[in-house]
Amino acid sequence: MSRRVRLLLFACAGPGLLAVLLIGLHGLPAFGDFHGAYGLVVDHLEPGQRHATDIVTALNFDLRAFDTLGEEFILFASVSGVALLLRHLRDEDEEAESSRSVADHRFAGASDALRMLSLVLIPLLVSLGVYLALHGALTPGGGFQAGVVLAAGPLAILLAGRYLALKRVAPEWMLEASDSAGAMAYALIGLGGLIFASVYLKNFLPLGTSGHLLSAGMMPLNSIAVGLEVTGAFLLTWTEFLDQDLLVSREEL
Amino acid sequence: MTALQAVALLVVVVAGTAIVFVPDPLRQALVLSMFGLALTLLFFVFQAPDVALSELVVGSVGMPVIILAALRKIAKHADLREEEEKEGGE
Numbered sequence: 001m002s003r004r005v006r007l008l009l010f011a012c013a014g015p016g017l018l019a020v021l022l023i024g025l026h027g028l029p030a031f032g033d034f035h036g037a038y039g040l041v042v043d044h045l046e047p048g049q050r051h052a053t054d055i056v057t058a059l060n061f062d063l064r065a066f067d068t069l070g071e072e073f074i075l076f077a078s079v080s081g082v083a084l085l086l087r088h089l090r091d092e093d094e095e096a097e098s099s100r101s102v103a104d105h106r107f108a109g110a111s112d113a114l115r116m117l118s119l120v121l122i123p124l125l126v127s128l129g130v131y132l133a134l135h136g137a138l139t140p141g142g143g144f145q146a147g148v149v150l151a152a153g154p155l156a157i158l159l160a161g162r163y164l165a166l167k168r169v170a171p172e173w174m175l176e177a178s179d180s181a182g183a184m185a186y187a188l189i190g191l192g193g194l195i196f197a198s199v200y201l202k203n204f205l206p207l208g209t210s211g212h213l214l215s216a217g218m219m220p221l222n223s224i225a226v227g228l229e230v231t232g233a234f235l236l237t238w239t240e241f242l243d244q245d246l247l248v249s250r251e252e253l
Numbered sequence: 254m255t256a257l258q259a260v261a262l263l264v265v266v267v268a269g270t271a272i273v274f275v276p277d278p279l280r281q282a283l284v285l286s287m288f289g290l291a292l293t294l295l296f297f298v299f300q301a302p303d304v305a306l307s308e309l310v311v312g313s314v315g316m317p318v319i320i321l322a323a324l325r326k327i328a329k330h331a332d333l334r335e336e337e338e339k340e341g342g343e
Contacts, residue, residue: 056303145307151310158318234310234315238315241318241322242318245325245326245329
């Protein structure tokens with residue numbers, strides 16, 4: 001298809017698409033205009049009966065806890081798939097691994113200012129991540145958000161141009177363990193509900209006082225479990241991708 | 254809709270369009286990172302701090318890192334193939 005034909009086709013289809021979009025957008029309710037009964041029920045139920053002040057986390061870990069279980073295993077399966085494919089490509093060899101990690105890889109572009117900045121960023125990111133995991137049921141945040149922020153902390157070591165130092169701080173076995181332990185912990189917390197409350201993933205822990213760190217039943221536990229899994233999952237994906245060129249390139253040199 | 258929300262929407266539109274019009278994939282990854290920051294701002298001013306927190310890391314750091322690593326690998330493969338072709342020709 002030549003450029004002329006494609007442009008002609010777009011000239012016909014474009015206005016049609018625009019018209020349909022405009023008609024669709026015209027029928028939308030205004031921002032903040034809400035008529036669903038479900039939202040009102042949740043707003044009433046979660047702070048009152050579950051003592052959770054962050055409704056988003058309450059939805060994820062209480063009302064839709066089973067959906068979260070599925071999402072967790074989607075993440076787990078996809079990260080396992082990435083690791084499986086990329087390690088096969090790299091033709092992983094334990095002996096080669098140990099001989100490679102003698103000297104550190106340094107980026108030419110990592111200036112002193114960038115290295116200093118990343119040093120400052122690491123503790124900030126890690127403490128923010130821990131805060132988000134622990135306060136999931138109280139303030140905006142929760143397991144997933146905590147996980148991605150926690151994973152970004154060690155990634156700042158890469159910013160300083162010290163990739164092998166990152167692999168020493170967060171070795172692959174540790175990331176794998178964190179990923180699987182987090183996924184398993186969430187499923188086991190659900191099993192606790194089955195044993196103590198006779199429904200899978202039903203809350204079986206004391207609810208505490210609203211606004212306290214140890215409140216909202218099993219939500220803080222779920223938040224920590226998901227945080228652990230997401231940290232491992234993201235760091236493992238990044239390490240696998242970066243291994244592809246940073247380590248192999250050293251071997252080829 | 255407040256002025257802040259309108260500005261955030263506009264920034265997202267500009268940044269999203271910019272990604273499409275940048276020709277070099279390497280620069281595209283960096284513009285994508287900026288787009289991630291713009292989306293973070295958008296989610297935040299539309300009162301979704303939970304989503305903004307995830308987007309902050311996934312959109313502005315997570316995706317670009319993976320794209321940059323993949324680009325480096327592809328460039329290296331292209332170099333190797335060129336060398337092989339040269340050797341084969343001699």
